[in-house]
Amino acid sequence: MQSSYMVNNYGEVFYSIIRAYKPVRLVELGVLHGYSTVHLAAALKLNHQQLGILGHLYSYDLFEEYPFNHGQFEEVLDELKGQDLESYVTLQKRDAFTVHTSYEDNSVDLLHVDLSNTADTIRKIMATWDSKMVTGGSIIFEGGTEERDNVEWIKKYNKEPLKPEIDNNQIIKDKYVYATYLKFPGLTHLLKKR
Numbered sequence: 565m566q567s568s569y570m571v572n573n574y575g576e577v578f579y580s581i582i583r584a585y586k587p588v589r590l591v592e593l594g595v596l597h598g599y600s601t602v603h604l605a606a607a608l609k610l611n612h613q614q615l616g617i618l619g620h621l622y623s624y625d626l627f628e629e630y631p632f633n634h635g636q637f638e639e640v641l642d643e644l645k646g647q648d649l650e651s652y653v654t655l656q657k658r659d660a661f662t663v664h665t666s667y668e669d670n671s672v673d674l675l676h677v678d679l680s681n682t683a684d685t686i687r688k689i690m691a692t693w694d695s696k697m698v699t700g701g702s703i704i705f706e707g708g709t710e711e712r713d714n715v716e717w718i719k720k721y722n723k724e725p726l727k728p729e730i731d732n733n734q735i736i737k738d739k740y741v742y743a744t745y746l747k748f749p750g751l752t753h754l755l756k757k758r
Contacts, residue, residue, distance in 0.1 A: 567599035575603035582607030587673030593660035594678035595625035598640035683724035708752030
């Protein structure tokens with residue numbers, strides 16, 4: 565299962581966040597080959613089995629319709645079925661930047677965003693998803709480190725890096741506390757203030 569998260573075992577970070585915070589409604593924007601999806605779902609399954617907390621992950625991606633690096637919808641679905649996790653995940657082929665319209669305000673406990681993230685991604689997500697997040701909820705962005713901001717495609721396509729936007733975004737400054745895991749590719753975890 566190809567993922568930049570694999571190199572530094574970020575699956576364990578996702579798993580630990582779900583086990584610690586016990587979210588019930590999770591949304592994932594960007595699936596690729598399903599690495600984070602599987603780890604999020606596995607933690608939801610254990611929360612359900614051990615604690616009786618039934619959470620569900622709604623994962624969205626363009627899959628084969630995305631013109632750059634992408635996964636296959638059926639392969640991700642087969643992976644979930646193979647690990648007996650499909651009942652904890654709704655996998656959908658959809659444009660991630662329109663998904664917010666399907667959720668009511670104060671209804672999402674955790675949002676994971678892995679969309680070839682740039683500063684523009686941060687701005688769009690914070691503007692459209694902040695109201696959807698519950699107080700105490702988490703937004704997790706792939707990236708947020710200087711190393712990730714200097715990957716080849718950021719420069720090749722003249723994209724704005726994430727870290728300065730995360731540090732200076734007014735919504736984040738006003739409403740969230742955050743920390744960034746520094747190992748490549750980086751993972752920035754925002755918590756909505758109580």
